[in-house]
Amino acid sequence: MTNPGTPARQGRSAGDGEPPSREGRGGRLDIAAFVRLTELADYIVPFALRVVCDLRVADHLAGGPRSTGELAAATGAHEDSLRRLLRALASRGVFAEVAGDRFELTPLAQPLRSDHPLSLRDAFPLLAAEVEAWAHADHSVWTGRPAFELVHGRPYWDHFGAHPAQGRRVDALQAAATGLHLRTLVPAYDWAALDSVVDVGGGNGTFVAGLLARFPGLRATLFDLPDVVAQAPAVLAAAGVADRCEIVGGSFFDGVPAGAGGYVLKTVLPGWDDERAGALLRRVREAMRPDSRLIALEAVPPPGDAFDVAKLFDVQTLVMTGTGHRTHEELAGLLEGAGLRLVGVTRTATLAVVEAVMGDAGPAAPGR
Numbered sequence: 402m403t404n405p406g407t408p409a410r411q412g413r414s415a416g417d418g419e420p421p422s423r424e425g426r427g428g429r430l431d432i433a434a435f436v437r438l439t440e441l442a443d444y445i446v447p448f449a450l451r452v453v454c455d456l457r458v459a460d461h462l463a464g465g466p467r468s469t470g471e472l473a474a475a476t477g478a479h480e481d482s483l484r485r486l487l488r489a490l491a492s493r494g495v496f497a498e499v500a501g502d503r504f505e506l507t508p509l510a511q512p513l514r515s516d517h518p519l520s521l522r523d524a525f526p527l528l529a530a531e532v533e534a535w536a537h538a539d540h541s542v543w544t545g546r547p548a549f550e551l552v553h554g555r556p557y558w559d560h561f562g563a564h565p566a567q568g569r570r571v572d573a574l575q576a577a578a579t580g581l582h583l584r585t586l587v588p589a590y591d592w593a594a595l596d597s598v599v600d601v602g603g604g605n606g607t608f609v610a611g612l613l614a615r616f617p618g619l620r621a622t623l624f625d626l627p628d629v630v631a632q633a634p635a636v637l638a639a640a641g642v643a644d645r646c647e648i649v650g651g652s653f654f655d656g657v658p659a660g661a662g663g664y665v666l667k668t669v670l671p672g673w674d675d676e677r678a679g680a681l682l683r684r685v686r687e688a689m690r691p692d693s694r695l696i697a698l699e700a701v702p703p704p705g706d707a708f709d710v711a712k713l714f715d716v717q718t719l720v721m722t723g724t725g726h727r728t729h730e731e732l733a734g735l736l737e738g739a740g741l742r743l744v745g746v747t748r749t750a751t752l753a754v755v756e757a758v759m760g761d762a763g764p765a766a767p768g769r
């Protein structure tokens with residue numbers, strides 16, 4: 402007898418010998434849709450992926466297939482539990498089980514290697530503070546308030562500031578995503594036209610280091626909270642760009658370094674409500690030259706039902722900070738309120754490039 406949970410029955414209507422059911426009455430019982438819904442509701446795969454990232458399993462498979470016994474010895478994990486974890490992930494195409502209880506990397510697993518040029522290993526941490534907030538996501542939907550604050554008693558960035566070890570993991574997460582962002586955002590904007598940039602809320606400097614490495618004529622200032630920029634010298638030195646980047650620690654609500662040609666705000670504005678984001682933008686406007694460009698790099702949800710990761714980031718932002726990702730029109734309004742004028746939104750495979758100028762500046766430069 403066919404297992405009613407398998408897709409083998411997909412496409413049959415409720416009338417095809419199916420006992421009448423409340424779900425199926427008056428329409429087709431689309432088993433494939435049930436299976437798909439179950440996949441979407443699953444949080445097993447995301448957690449399993451994060452555990453193998455923490456265990457660096459992909460690094461241990463870089464040299465070729467290994468048995469679960471070898472992997473357990475190399476990672477310190479419990480062998481049978483590791484086998485079950487890898488079997489589950491292999492069923493989703495992350496790793497493949499080869500003959501004799503051995504696993505190997507699949508193309509999907511390659512970016513989980515630490516030495517991959519676009520490594521995503523640090524992009525998927527098992528970040529308990531975020532996970533605990535997600536367990537109360539309904540609070541955000543009931544109230545519009547961040548579940549993170551309900552659970553941890555203080556705002557997201559304050560929490561990670563108070564827990565430096567966890568904060569470093571968040572920085573590493575941002576830096577891992579930034580590798581991919583650089584690939585998509587560099588070709589999407591005329592960075593070569595800028596003499597200097599300030600990366601406002603620039604984290605540990607990974608993005609600005611990537612920009613400086615690609616544009617030898619560019620100078621930069623990295624600006625973020627003091628404990629965050631403390632990590633930057635090593636990042637800038639590793640990229641060989643330390644001599645072209647000043648590091649400044651402080652709060653962007655108190656003011657930002659003045660006089661640069663470009664002001665980069667990468668994934669910063671979505672973390673603040675309109676009042677705070679407006680205040681931050683006014684500080685940036687005060688620092689801008691008449692010809693400066695503000696370049697906000699962030700996910701911008703498009704209209705309609707088409708999939709766009711911005712629509713998912715938006716919910717993550719709601720749960721963590723109680724704020725969200727702004728649409729094109731919302732960004733235009735926010736910028737206008739701070740005396741800035743939106744001149745273009747260029748979407749890429751990752752973030753969008755949102756460009757603005759001083760509100761009383763002339764028309765946008767051609768080709769931007």
Ligand SMILES: C[S@@+](CC[C@H](N)C(=O)[O-])C[C@H]1O[C@@H](n2cnc3c(N)ncnc32)[C@H](O)[C@@H]1O
Pocket residue numbers: 558575576579601602603604605608624625626629651652653654666667668669672
């Ligand atoms: C979402 S992260 C983005 C980091 C970086 N721009 C990136 O895209 O990888 C937001 C950044 O804003 C910084 N930040 C938060 N509050 C700040 C403040 N008051 N002044 C300066 N930076 C702040 C955080 O430390 C963090 O690095």
